[in-house]
Amino acid sequence: MFTSVLVANRGEIACRVFRTARRMGIRTIAVYSEADARALHVREADEAVLIGPAPARESYLDADKVLAAARATGAEAIHPGYGFMSENADFAEAVMAAGIVWIGAPPAAIRAMGLKDAAKKLMVEAGVPVTPGYMGADQSPERLKAEADAIGYPVLIKAVAGGGGKGMRRVDAGEAFLDALGSCRREAASSFGDDRVLIEKYILSPRHIEVQVFGDAHGEVVHLFERDCSLQRRHQKVIEEAPAPGMDDATRAAVTAAAVKAAKAVNYVGAGTIEFIADGTEGLRADRIWFMEMNTRLQVEHPVTEAITGVDLVEWQFRAAAGEPVPLRQDELSINGWAMEARLYAEDPANGFLPSIGKLDHFVLPDGVRIDTGVEQGGEVSQFYDPMIAKLIVHAETREAAAEGLAEACGAVEVWPVRTNAGFLVRCLEHPRFVVGDVDTGFIGAEEGGLVATHPSGLVRIAALTLTAEDQHLGSRPWASDRETPWEADANNPASGFRLNAPRRASYRAAVGGEHVSGIVLSRQSGDFSWDVQIEDQGFVSRSKPRRIEVEGVGTVGYRGSWRDTACLVFDRGWAWQVTEPRFNSSMSAAASDGSLRAPMPGKIVATPAKAGDVVAKGQPVIVLEAMKMEHALNAPFDGMVGEVAFAVGDQVAADAVLAMVLKQESA
Known part of the structure; x- marks a missing residue:
């Protein structure tokens, strides 16, 4: 060794x-x-x-x-x-x-499986079933579109050297094919240095099933069962689990046997993953699962396999590289319980899942679960690399227990000011369809409206008023409305709300998540801070403890800071909300409606589909920015004419830079 x-x-x-x-x-x-x-x-x-x-x-x-x-x-x-x-x-x-x-894998195996078109041809020769499609050498746009037309839409354009969800585009109609092809090729060239693509039939209701394989230099190959990676967004995996829900013994035997056959076909050594696409319209069936590609490396989601098998795949990699045999025979491997992994991304679900960069001023991850991360509080999320900042992994006896445990763990995540998808993960894990295992790769697209919190919950609004009242009670910088009664003093006075022989009572306003909230708060005398909060004609009892606010009959949230700090934050099941002084500004939406297209983050201009003077329709791409290894199209906010494109392809731009302007055309 x-x-x-x-x-x-x-x-x-x-x-x-x-x-x-x-x-x-x-x-x-x-x-x-x-x-x-x-x-x-x-x-x-x-x-x-x-x-x-x-x-x-x-x-x-x-x-x-x-x-x-x-x-x-x-x-x-x-x-x-x-x-x-x-x-x-x-x-x-x-x-x-x-x-x-x-x-790692032998160079010959990497080459054999590295190009998706060549890998599929090899699998056909090895007797492994593959999805229908075009893998030819003619890469002209005309030939590729003709092949897509012949296959029938929807189709999937995939970079032959792709991986990790990069260089993939679904196309639903022929008229959209060429634009999607151009975008796919740019992303493929940027990520892999190779813009060649293949075309596949897009499977409706697809399930993404993959099998962990491991080989040694002595010709032995074993599988460590399957994972289900169907919960994806834009071809990026979000939540993975092992084993796959709905997988019966016969189907498992067929798909794992095909995976071992694929690995042996390239004399594989080390950890690898054989990925399959399954048609899930009638459940998992052995005759409706096809080879998609092989990843000749360890996968991001390998911890769920480690959890159900009890092995350390990195240790196995070390031993295989040192010439040792596979540590366990196939009959010594078995499935123990259920495991799930959630990928915590630095991204803003409420803002189209745009990557979020910056310093991690507050970064708290849960205890009691496996955490794989490369960042910590005080660290920074850079524009230059992938936005995944941590993985949360839970192992339990049943799928239901694993999902509940992972939802609880994601709900305990507290991150600021970088935005994360933690709350989105909680909603995915608790969604009725996910709970019963009714998930395919289109799940998030179909359910996205209910998976993103665009407004603070009632619990967060109550907590915002509680924190406002608490700060006034402690004599800091509160804000309050005009005096509620003749007995109430000025809100800036520590005696504000004082009544002879009565609890303190005052009306407060705050802003949380850009929304105003107001209500009446009555303080109680108790061992901890306890408040009666009346909001929207409903009354609640709120108790404040260190870093937690409990509202009777509603729930509990976390919080950080106060008005004495630069940020007062409320954390609700993975969502982070900032509580601030309410500001009333009738022109708040002007920037969003003036036609300016601003860079959501630093990046590089990779395409300018529209030029100055072009007439564009609402939603039409005007300029395309590449940042954090992904393309982000900035689209026309309304029908109009492009007045200016301020940058050229290849230019580096700063966050919030105005990249282009779209002018409204006067109606005739």
């Missing part, structure tokens, strides 16, 4: 690999970019090496710099993590040529 390992990756991925390496007594080495100088994975490593500027292509994706770091630190092995260069056959060969142990 080697004695040191360099992880050619960052964040949560590097921290995960380090955890196993430390347990096995292996020295850990990190590489980092200038943007990650104070990152958690850098501090957790025994040694760390700066390898370049923030952009991944100048640091984490620069094979020469990674190899130089390995030589300088005497690293005996390199683990590529998952992402970046984990499926780069040239890099794997360079590592091995340098006399360093490569902890």
Whole structure:
């Protein structure tokens, strides 16, 4: 066994690999970019090496710099993590040529499975069923559209070198094909350096089933059962679970046998995933599951497999790379209970799921569950990398218990000012369809309206008034309405609301989530702060304890800060709400209605579908921004004419920069 390992990756991925390496007594080495100088994975490593500027292509994706770091630190092995260069056959060969142990798939297997079109042809030869589609060499837009027309819509355009949901577009009609193709190719070229695509029939009611396989250098391949990764948004996995709901023994036997056959076809060594697409219209059936692709690396969702099998897949990777056989035979592996994983993203569900960047001033994750993360309070979410900041994993005896436990864990997440999808995850996990296992890859698209909180709940509104009253009671900077009765003093006076032989009573206003809330609050005398809150002709009893506010008969929320701080926050089942002084401004919506298209975050302009003078319809793309490894189209807010496009393709832009203007046309 080697004695040191360099992880050619960052964040949560590097921290995960380090955890196993430390347990096995292996020295850990990190590489980092200038943007990650104070990152958690850098501090957790025994040694760390700066390898370049923030952009991944100048640091984490620069094979020469990674190899130089390995030589300088005497690293005996390199683990590529998952992402970046984990499926780069040239890099794997360079590592091995340098006399360093490569902890990954054989280069030949990476090449065989790395291009989706070639992989499908190989699977057909191996007798593994594949979905119908076009995988030809003719990549002209005309030929690709003709093939899509022949297959029949909807179709899926996929980058042949793709992965992680990048370079994929669903097309429902022929007239939308060419625009989708252009966008897909740009994203593929940016993410993988290869803009070639294939066309697949899009399966209605699709389930995403994948099988964890593991091989050794002695020809042995085992499977560690299946995972269901159907809960996706824009082809990005959101919640994964193992085993798959509704999977019977016969179907499991068929799909795992096909996965082992696929791995053996490429003489696979190490951890890999065979991904299948299933037609779920009639439940899972062995004759309606097709090979989709193979990921020749460890997957982000591997913890759920570890939970139900009791193995450490990173340890298995280390042992396979050292030439050892697979630690367990197939008949020694079994399923124990149920596991679920939720991906916590730095994104704003209420704002179209746009990535959210910045400093993590407040970052609290739950206790009692497995957490894989690469950030901490005081750290920063960068524009340069993937927006996933943590994974929450729960293992229980039943699926119902796992879902309840994961919902509780996601509901305990507190993050600010970076926005996260924690509350969205809670609503997914508690949705009646998810609870009974009625989930396909279209679930979020169909149910999205009910999965996003656009307004604060009644509980949050009560908490906002409670915090306002509490701050006045403690003599800080409250705001209150005009005096409610002749007995009440000025609201800025600590004696405000005083009545002879009566509790303090006052009317308050606050703003939470951009909405105004008002009500009457009556203080009680008790061991803790207790308040009678009257809001919208309803009365509630609210009790304030350290970091928690309990409302009788309604629920409990967390809070942080007060008016003495820069931010007073209420945390409600994963959602974060800021409570502020109410401001009345009749022109608040002007910026949203004046036709200006502003950059939601720093990024690079990758396309300008519309030019100055073009007539555009509401919703038509005007300019396309690339940020955090994804494209974001800025669309016309109304019918009109493009007055100006301020930037060109390739330009870097700052957050909130006005990228283009759309002018309303006067009606005739």
